[in-house]
Amino acid sequence: MGHVIRNLLALQEVDLQILSINGEKVSLLNSINEKRSQLEKQRGEFQEQEARLKQQKVDMRSLEVELAESSTHVRKLESQQVHIKTNQEYKALDREIYEAKIHQTRVEDQLLEKMEFVEQENIQIRETSRELDARAPELQQETSGIEEKISQIERTIEELQTKRSEVSREIDEAALKRYERILTGKSAPVLVPVVNGACQGCHLVVTAAVESVLRRGEADIITCENCSRILYIPDEEPE
Numbered sequence: 001m002g003h004v005i006r007n008l009l010a011l012q013e014v015d016l017q018i019l020s021i022n023g024e025k026v027s028l029l030n031s032i033n034e035k036r037s038q039l040e041k042q043r044g045e046f047q048e049q050e051a052r053l054k055q056q057k058v059d060m061r062s063l064e065v066e067l068a069e070s071s072t073h074v075r076k077l078e079s080q081q082v083h084i085k086t087n088q089e090y091k092a093l094d095r096e097i098y099e100a101k102i103h104q105t106r107v108e109d110q111l112l113e114k115m116e117f118v119e120q121e122n123i124q125i126r127e128t129s130r131e132l133d134a135r136a137p138e139l140q141q142e143t144s145g146i147e148e149k150i151s152q153i154e155r156t157i158e159e160l161q162t163k164r165s166e167v168s169r170e171i172d173e174a175a176l177k178r179y180e181r182i183l184t185g186k187s188a189p190v191l192v193p194v195v196n197g198a199c200q201g202c203h204l205v206v207t208a209a210v211e212s213v214l215r216r217g218e219a220d221i222i223t224c225e226n227c228s229r230i231l232y233i234p235d236e237e238p239e
């Protein structure tokens with residue numbers, strides 16, 4: 001194995017570490033965002049619940065007004081009874097009072113039902129509010145633990161970046177550029193061993209000519225014709 005490949009392999013090792021630790025960082029960030037958006041969603045639902053309750057209270061008040069009006073109406077009709085002259089008039093008024101009372105009872109029932117509903121909703125909203133109040137500091141604690149891990153990862157990435165520039169300095173510019181180009185265009189790894197005559201990047205068999213050039217070390221960089229990754233023969237080939 002030539003020194004170009006050896007140095008590129010050293011660079012790739014650092015890059016693979018950076019990639020893997022970066023992946024860890026992304027999934028930690030995602031988990032924080034998920035937790036936060038979950039709480040936001042719960043808050044949104046709570047606000048909707050509050051708005052619904054507010055509307056129910058408005059409805060309750062209109063029913064209260066309607067009931068007061070209905071009672072007044074019944075009383076007014078009853079007070080008219082003393083002035084009735086004929087039997088027919090009495091019957092008609094009696095009928096009107098009867099219907100007004102039925103209406104009053106219906107409004108009363110509706111109001112009672114509404115009051116019960118509002119009472120239940122009030123209890124539930126207080127409960128949800130307590131839960132949300134407790135969840136906020138809980139979430140704070142959870143995310144601060146994750147944020148600490150992320151800072152550690154960022155420090156490690158910085159160290160790896162320093163190491164990367166050190167390793168890069170050992171590689172000639174053309175080889176480095178070629179490596180970088182493959183890294184941007186392909187998924188890692190950039191360098192893959194040839195094992196049992198096959199490229200370990202795409203598992204296609206390389207030609208005998210390519211393998212023999214690789215074995216003789218006649219060229220610094222040989223790429224796979226199929227997947228364009230840089231090929232090398234490992235020092236210790238598996239049996």
Ligand SMILES: [Zn+2]
Binds near residue numbers: 202204224225226228
């Ligand atoms: Zn390949």
